[in-house]
Amino acid sequence: MSLAAYQEVLCRMVASAAYRERFLAQSDEFPGLTPLELHRLRTVAAQPGMRVNTAIHRANRMAPLHQTLPFTCFLLGEQLRETLDRFWGLYPSESLQLDTECGRFTHFLMEELNTGRVTGAYVEEVLLFERACAELRLRKPPLLRVVRFRHDPEPLLAALAQLELPDPAPEPGDYHLAIDCRQGDADFYVLSDQAAATILAPRS
């Protein structure tokens, strides 16, 4: 399967400039390649177009996240690039599917928030809100979701819809925002504490 080995090296060079540098420095140590394939890979690795491939690879990996988590990406601001570098370093691209990539990134970002590597007053609640919306667009049950907010979600989400930070800051507190798709299109409403407790109570 020499062609498969050729394609694997080429793909990994596209995904990682560091891998590309390592290949250029130590290409004799990469197994399974014919002399012609080695020659081709050395040649393309040194071509300036490989930087274009990598830039497009990154932009295309970014697209599903930006499409499904636009408010979260906005809130991450200057942290976004380094966060994505860490995410992509841990998780090689498996799929351009929105749901797969979005779910994996949500899990990763929650860990980053828990360890304090990523910070932001609204990131966690907005991330969980956007993830729930993304799943509901695919009609994933349950079709009634409740997302807990630590700030008043109405002014917060209204500002984010304009890609702005809320000003003044939304009132802190314990809010439960329902996303209800049981009748088709999503309906959003803030629940009372009692209603939230009823919906969130474990079923016996």
Next chain:
Amino acid sequence: MPSVPQPKLGVGLLFNPVLPEFVTSHADAFDYLEIIPDREWSDRGVDATPRYATLDASFDLFRRVRERKPLLCHSIGLSIGSAGLFDLGHVDQINRIQTELDFAWHSDHLSFARLPGEHEMHTAISMPVPYDQEVLQLIKDRVEHIRAEVPCPFLLENNVYYVDAPDQEMSEPEFLNRLARESGCGILLDLHNVYVNSRNHGFTPESFLRDLDLSQVVELHIAGGDDLLGFYTDAHAGPVAEPVWGLLEDTLRAAPAVSAVTFEFHESSYPMLKTEGIVAELSHARRIWDRYA
């Protein structure tokens, strides 16, 4: 291909997420709609059961469009050139939606993007296959399977590439010509890809078109691009690149089997194009189509 002439469909539009309203309110602006099915389903992975979940809203729209106009299927997920992977489940899924939406034909890209493994890898960019006899045979066998499984014509699209591997056994036109003749697939000729490659790799698009067997071309793609890191890219940014209009005229004049011309743009370009811009690009294409088709 095209041993059986395809119906002349005219000028169409590649669907994207900003287009549902346009498709409904400007149905006279396009003769057919081309869809990227991979963007309209969630693929949970080759080992998942069920593997695919289709987006209800999109398919409801496609069914409504199909009542009045032809649909074409343009997939991005097969990765037909991957040496270690041939995704039979993807072919089955194309067949399932073909049964439902009755495409005039379906297509994918002459490239690879996926690597097999415990954790499959996706390059998120279509990579060129080496134009060698070994690869030609690999892809011919796969085209044979696809044509046996999916009961409508199958086309492969010429790729865009930013690096150029040396010492390939065939040129790109020669590879495409042999693939079409020997496998029975048609050619989806993306004129913008030809233009992009010509600018980045120093040849003339006219020479490419001269070497290509245009009698095998069934569909044309037209689009615009953008500059990145000193290269011109196939970004589908905004209106059709001006030189591509000339290539469209040249190709339609010389390629009698062409049945459809599809305008592609990326949804991020919509603020630049707006509805009027989309209509203008489709009208421009139609004026040329009407002169030669």
